[in-house]
Amino acid sequence: MNLIEVKNxxxxxxxxxxxxxxTFELKQKEILGLIGPNGAGKTTMFNVINGFYxxxxxxxxxRGRKISNRKPHQVCKLGVARTFQVVRxxxxxxxxxNVIASAFMRAATKAQAEExxxxxxxxxxxxxxxxxxxxxxxxxxxxxxxxxxxxxTLPEIILLDESFAGLNPTEINEQxxxxxxxxxERGITILIIEHHMKVIMSISDRIVVLNYxxxxxxxxxxxxxxxxxxxxxxLGEEHRA
Amino acid sequence: xxxxxxxxxxxVLLAVPFIGFSTYIMHILILVLMWSVIGMAWNILGGYTxxxxxxxxxxxxVGAYTAGxxxxxxxxxxxWGLPASIVVLTAxxxxxxxxxxxxxxxxxxxxxxxxxxxxxVTAENLVDFTRGNLxxxxxxxxxxxxxxxxxxxxxIAAVTYSIIKIVMESKLGYYFVAIREDQDAAExxxxxxxxxxxxxxxxxGILTGTAGAFYMNYMGYIDPGVVFPLYxxxxxxxxxxxxxxxxxxxxxxxxxxxMVFLAEVIRSLPHIGAAxxxxxxxxxxxIIMFLPNGIAGDYLKLFKIFRKHNRASx
Numbered sequence: 136m137n138l139i140e141v142k143n144x145x146x147x148x149x150x151x152x153x154x155x156x157x158t159f160e161l162k163q164k165e166i167l168g169l170i171g172p173n174g175a176g177k178t179t180m181f182n183v184i185n186g187f188y189x190x191x192x193x194x195x196x197x198r199g200r201k202i203s204n205r206k207p208h209q210v211c212k213l214g215v216a217r218t219f220q221v222v223r224x225x226x227x228x229x230x231x232x233n234v235i236a237s238a239f240m241r242a243a244t245k246a247q248a249e250e251x252x253x254x255x256x257x258x259x260x261x262x263x264x265x266x267x268x269x270x271x272x273x274x275x276x277x278x279x280x281x282x283x284x285x286x287x288t289l290p291e292i293i294l295l296d297e298s299f300a301g302l303n304p305t306e307i308n309e310q311x312x313x314x315x316x317x318x319x320e321r322g323i324t325i326l327i328i329e330h331h332m333k334v335i336m337s338i339s340d341r342i343v344v345l346n347y348x349x350x351x352x353x354x355x356x357x358x359x360x361x362x363x364x365x366x367x368x369x370l371g372e373e374h375r376a
Numbered sequence: 377x378x379x380x381x382x383x384x385x386x387x388v389l390l391a392v393p394f395i396g397f398s399t400y401i402m403h404i405l406i407l408v409l410m411w412s413v414i415g416m417a418w419n420i421l422g423g424y425t426x427x428x429x430x431x432x433x434x435x436x437x438v439g440a441y442t443a444g445x446x447x448x449x450x451x452x453x454x455x456w457g458l459p460a461s462i463v464v465l466t467a468x469x470x471x472x473x474x475x476x477x478x479x480x481x482x483x484x485x486x487x488x489x490x491x492x493x494x495x496x497v498t499a500e501n502l503v504d505f506t507r508g509n510l511x512x513x514x515x516x517x518x519x520x521x522x523x524x525x526x527x528x529x530x531x532i533a534a535v536t537y538s539i540i541k542i543v544m545e546s547k548l549g550y551y552f553v554a555i556r557e558d559q560d561a562a563e564x565x566x567x568x569x570x571x572x573x574x575x576x577x578x579x580x581g582i583l584t585g586t587a588g589a590f591y592m593n594y595m596g597y598i599d600p601g602v603v604f605p606l607y608x609x610x611x612x613x614x615x616x617x618x619x620x621x622x623x624x625x626x627x628x629x630x631x632x633x634x635m636v637f638l639a640e641v642i643r644s645l646p647h648i649g650a651a652x653x654x655x656x657x658x659x660x661x662x663i664i665m666f667l668p669n670g671i672a673g674d675y676l677k678l679f680k681i682f683r684k685h686n687r688a689s690x
Binding site for chain 2 (some may be wrong): 185186187206207208209211212216217219223224225226227228232235236237239240245248284285288
């Protein structure tokens with residue numbers, strides 16, 4: 136079943152077409168990788184799905200319901216959570232308070248919100264840091280806090296924007312484990328943007344490739360790795376053997 | 377101990393009228409409490425929600441005029457202004473919120489700055505309604521003695537403090553702070569930022585308006601220059617909170633104590649008394665430079681400075 140359908144979505148900023156006629160589906164419980172060189176339109180795609188930008192044309196559907204033109208908080212209530220490429224924790228709040236703030240979206244009382252928050256923090260290995268002020272967290276943990284906050288809204292779909300960028304190998308392995316657990320234990324569907332090729336190839340079920348705002352390829356990781364168009368987009372024409 | 381401090385202060389204040397302070401001291405204490413209310417109210421919007429307003433005189437003045445106009449035109453007691461101002465200020469806050477809260481950061485601050493001035497000019501020119509610059513005078517004062525005024529403003533301050541405490545420990549409080557820290561992130565975590573900013577503005581506006589309505593009753597005279605001024609109300613409100621400590625429970629109260637006493641002291645000095653606003657400005661610059669979180673937020677830093685000083689001198 137298709138959870139999210141992106142139908143012919145274009146987004147123009149003045150004369151610049153950040154996305155043109157992009158179409159793809161996100162199936163239930165899959166991990167779909169979204170890759171492409173810098174400026175390919177990946178984050179813009181997230182911003183359209185998540186409701187920050189209305190698409191210039193085309194539509195985004197969630198379980199057959201149109202969600203483009205809805206506001207981010209409404210999209211979140213419908214079960215789509217996201218993280219940001221530049222980590223944006225609520226700086227002057229403790230880790231726990233950060234997660235409580237997002238757990239309040241579904242929780243009726245503070246006790247309930249706290250319960251959800253603590254559970255999510257355990258899940259993302261941040262339980263021991265719960266009293267730390269978020270500003271002081273190292274990058275690896277801040278990236279996990281981003282994920283924890285998204286999870287606390289109890290989403291069905293989570294959009295991860297470069298959750299691996301800037302991490303060291305140990306942190307990357309830990310993060311891969313968490314992303315896999317998000318699907319296997321919580322049954323959440325994942326759409327992920329990532330530059331780290333090894334990571335994306337190993338965790339994605341399918342991959343969509345964008346370049347200059349157009350979808351240039353879609354398929355399982357092994358196909359994408361061999362696709363001449365993808366290699367060309369990443370490495371330039373001369374490298375074609 | 378720290379938990380009970382507000383309760384202890386409240387109890388001590390309850391006993392104050394029995395000490396038999398002079399009328400002047402009682403007047404100062406009443407002003408301190410009134411500024412605490414205004415500071416705490418501003419703090420909801422500016423401190424916790426991060427929407428800095430330079431136009432709180434608008435809310436204060438409209439609250440005062442609500443009380444004054446009820447007395448002037450309907451001939452009923454100006455004390456009715458307290459409940460009436462809640463209704464009027466809610467309506468005003470909704471309108472202002474609808475217009476101004478789509479602006480962010482400095483643009484919001486500028487819009488509120490204009491708002492205060494718009495209110496002042498309007499009150500000056502709607503002569504039939506507000507008596508313009510003649511002002512509104514309550515001819516028969518409720519009490520000559522200060523005691524009951526003191527208790528009323530103490531009650532308002534205690535209620536304000538409790539409301540803020542309850543709000544900040546609830547979902548609303550978490551949402552306010554989330555909006556302050558990052559509006560886009562808050563929005564994508566399912567927080568309807570426009571809605572919650574409007575709630576914050578309403579709360580802030582209503583509480584400020586209540587202080588205004590009290591002011592009308594207490595002082596017995598208002599005109600547009602007294603209740604709508606940029607310097608004496610809007611800026612002082614910001615200063616009370618900045619000096620005391622934004623986004624802290626006690627900050628506005630500490631700020632109110634300092635600002636009211638400072639204003640009295642400076643005004644009584646010969647020659648430089650007239651320059652009290654200049655002195656306020658210099659103090660504000662120092663606070664922003666050295667104690668950006670105010671006294672309540674940076675008191676540890678203050679202790680350190682004093683300790684160093686003591687060690688150097690001994």
